[in-house]
Amino acid sequence: MPSRTVRGAVDIAWWKSFRDVELSSLVERAAAQNLDLKTAAERVIQSVAQRQVAVSQALPHIEGQSSATYNRQSPNGTLSLLTPAPGAPLDYGLFHDGLTSSWQLDLFGRVRRAVEAADANALAAVENRHGVALATVAELTQSYMLLRGTQNRLGIAKRNLGLAEENVELVNTRFRNGVATTLDMAQARAQQATIAATVPPLRAREAKLINAVGLLLGEAPRALEAELRRPRIIPRVPRRVPVGMPGTSIRRRPDVREAEARLHEATAQTGVAVANFYPDVTLNGAASLESLHLANLFTPTSTAFAVGPSFSIPIFEGGRLRGALALSEARQREAAIFFQETVLRAWKEVDDALTDYREAQRRRIEIARSVAENQTALQAARQRYSEGATNFLDVTATQAQLLQSENDLSDSDTQIATDLVNLYRALGGGWEVADVADGADSAPMQTNMIDNGK
CATH class of the missing domain: 2.20.200.10 (Outer membrane efflux proteins (OEP))
Structure with missing residues (x-):
């Protein structure tokens, strides 16, 4: 039964819905070890320090x-122009x-607006950190899905290589009995070599994906090879995927909230520029x-x-104050345009992700049917060849079709999993992992301080 989207609160720990213990462990470690996330956390600390500098302007x-x-x-x-007192040294x-x-x-609000701008900048830094966390979790999960898909393709290649080797033995036996031809032997061996040639690229892709996962965890190349080299099935997607309520889902996205905070900051900076005209x-x-x-x-x-x-x-500034005001107003308009563009892009990404996920489910149904038919066809072709009712070319062509359809099915399962990750990323689910990770306790406190207006 295909997975389907439903209304409901977006799962903030959606990677656990794949029910893969290894994946959940990797996500938790990435939240604590990812270097981009640590860099974003330092930017939050910097923005809070900048806010304190702005607040200090209002104090004696x-x-x-x-x-x-x-x-x-x-x-x-x-x-020598004066007359020193007698005896003065x-x-x-x-x-x-x-x-x-x-x-x-601060009679005209210049400092108040500067503090307001600093608050908005700090909030934008927090949302940027959330965006980095969301991107890290999504990229890690996608790399993990691609890794398992590649390992599944390796399994398919090895299984078909075994079948090709059996075909070589079958043709060789018939050749010794004078039934098979040299052409049959060449076709069987060519098929075996062709399938064997697909294994090295898959091994290379497997190694690269393991290194990609390791990089997201701040690990050296091949550090996770022993842990991830053992093949596992592609994690199955959940039957029901909550996608939030229409009109409110994109409010979860960190990029939308960051763009809104940047607009707030630009508006406050315009207020600072206006206040500079006053005494x-x-x-x-x-x-x-x-x-x-x-x-x-x-x-x-x-x-x-x-x-x-x-x-x-200010009496005469040579146009400095007017230029600063025009600059602030232009930046405010730019921030407003960027906010509008960010919202529209978010809607597009959500709609595209929903479409991709739905259509990927339908494609898998047809591919699964193709695999079943090709398996039946291969069994029939091998049986007819062993009985001498057909030539070996039919067996070769049928097995090639089966291999292709099995690879397509594996790729389809991987695509469905990665499409679901893209959907969760578009919906803005999962950034909360940054606020509960070990070693990131300061970030939630900074977020609460900014949200409470302290």
Whole structure:
């Protein structure tokens, strides 16, 4: 009975539906070991740090200063314009300790919009990490399916090679009895060699796919050979595949959510550019101790302070502010177009994946029927040849058709499995594995912090 899609929540651990213990183990290890995923996690940490930098602009800044210098005035310099006090030395020490503070009042929302942009950038980094996780799981699963399909093709080739060897023995026996011809012997041996020649390319493909799986796990070439070289059947797809509800399924996709966050960031950056047209108001304060002698540095008479606001008003910027605003608005429009394109591409990929999966099921039914008929035909051809009712060319042609149909069936099973992986990838299922992987505990905390607006 073919697999079919149904409405329902998309399975976030869909690889387990194949009921392959080895595949589930590989996915769990990839979530913890994949190097692209680790790189994406570092980008999340960087974006959260950038957010903290943006937040700090809204807080008071306090700096401490302390200095002790030895100075000598030149009598021929600016001191010659003054009349020094009697006995005033040209050489003196100066001790200074103090605090300075400033607090920029965000009256027009420049800092608030900058923090909003940083929040959106951090959320986009989180979604990018989810997208990397989804791509990693899908690529790993597809490579695993192709590996099992290749191993299945190897099994088919070996089985048909055994049949070809039996044919050679059959023809050889008939040849010794004077029934078969030299042509029959040549055809039987040619068929055996042709089938044997298909094995080395399949072995090479098997080795490459094992290395592909190893790379996704951050392993060296051939590190997984002992584990994956043992052939297994192609994992069977589940009978029912939940694909979500129409209109909401693509909201799960990390690329759509990342594009939305980038649009939010671009909109906030436009707000920053608008706020730059307005004055900046800063509260300044300073308190210090200054003395020529260390002994009386900490006395009340050595204190000094300054308190007051400062205003910065852009009057003439040579078009810098207008250019920055035009640039931000253009980037916002670009982000909006990209978001629209991402949504449309997501719809297309989901629709294409559903069509491919459905049609692959129908194709397999016809191929399975072809295999059954070719098996019957080969048995009949071998029987008729052994009875002398036909020539060996019929046996050769029939076995070639059987080999082709068996390979087509194996490829069809592999195609159905990989099409289902493509469908889950299009639906955005499986990225949650990144948030529960060992060694990635910081990412969920960062995601919660951003989602909660902290």
